[in-house]
Amino acid sequence: xxxxxxxxxxxxxxxxxxxxxxxxxxxxxxxxxxxxxxxxxxxxxxxxxxxxxxxxxxxxxxxxxxxxxxxxxxxxxxxxxxxxxxxxxxxxxxxxxxxxxxxxxxxxxxxxxxxxxxxxxxxxxxxxxxxxxxxxxxxxxxxxxxxxxxxxxxxxxxxxxxxxxxxxxxxxx
Amino acid sequence: xxxxxxxxxxxxxxxxxxxxxxxxxxxxxxxxxxxxxxxxxxxxxxxxxxxxxxxxxxxxxxxxxxxxxxxxxxxxxxxxxxxxxxxxxxx
Numbered sequence: 001x002x003x004x005x006x007x008x009x010x011x012x013x014x015x016x017x018x019x020x021x022x023x024x025x026x027x028x029x030x031x032x033x034x035x036x037x038x039x040x041x042x043x044x045x046x047x048x049x050x051x052x053x054x055x056x057x058x059x060x061x062x063x064x065x066x067x068x069x070x071x072x073x074x075x076x077x078x079x080x081x082x083x084x085x086x087x088x089x090x091x092x093x094x095x096x097x098x099x100x101x102x103x104x105x106x107x108x109x110x111x112x113x114x115x116x117x118x119x120x121x122x123x124x125x126x127x128x129x130x131x132x133x134x135x136x137x138x139x140x141x142x143x144x145x146x147x148x149x150x151x152x153x154x155x156x157x158x159x160x161x162x163x164x165x166x167x168x169x170x171x172x173x
Numbered sequence: 174x175x176x177x178x179x180x181x182x183x184x185x186x187x188x189x190x191x192x193x194x195x196x197x198x199x200x201x202x203x204x205x206x207x208x209x210x211x212x213x214x215x216x217x218x219x220x221x222x223x224x225x226x227x228x229x230x231x232x233x234x235x236x237x238x239x240x241x242x243x244x245x246x247x248x249x250x251x252x253x254x255x256x257x258x259x260x261x262x263x264x
Contacts, residue, residue, distance in 0.1 A: 025261070045262070053261040055231040055238050062181060062258060063236075075261055089264025096183045096259050098229055108183050110229075110259040 016078035030073035076117035084120030105137025179256040202245035
């Protein structure tokens, strides 16, 4: 179950609204598995029906992850008027190479282990849903657990505690 | 020219799961041919039979998209870094 801070959910929705009438797209980075930041990426397709992440921005974020030790947590995009689950195009494009039709999923996801987040503006309030794709074209939805500032701090404190305990076990004798 | 090729995500499967591989070539196309000779199937991962780069693959030389340079004819220098990423797209 993906656990995502409320601030990041709100930012993805704000981005989806800001890029109307076109679809918006972006990337969420994590540290130690905890989402820490979302980045708006230009939709090079500039379309209400398609997105293509700007290749240079995509590359710079990849470089940033390598340098900072952050990881790719999620790829998000918006649907401006359709429901918030992966469209046929989303499903096909999630594989590498992209599937040509719906009987063509004997291949690997392009970014295995990454969440695909859909922000739908078809309803008010907008919906935000998370999916994972796996070999064979399988798309699984998992409910998003919204983390508040307090729960993020608690998770961080627990990480620090485990780290201190592993490093200086004698403190706990 | 000796260059480093940085390979992301699913494309790593084409080079035995490595994140970075050393390769030789005077152009991006020659580097791809060099990798194909060591990792059969690599070429088809990034380009079609006619040598056209797949649109769902992005290749960068240092910090530039080779589509805006000379594509697979882009010349390389010793120590260059070539990065290969699957594009991100949908509908």
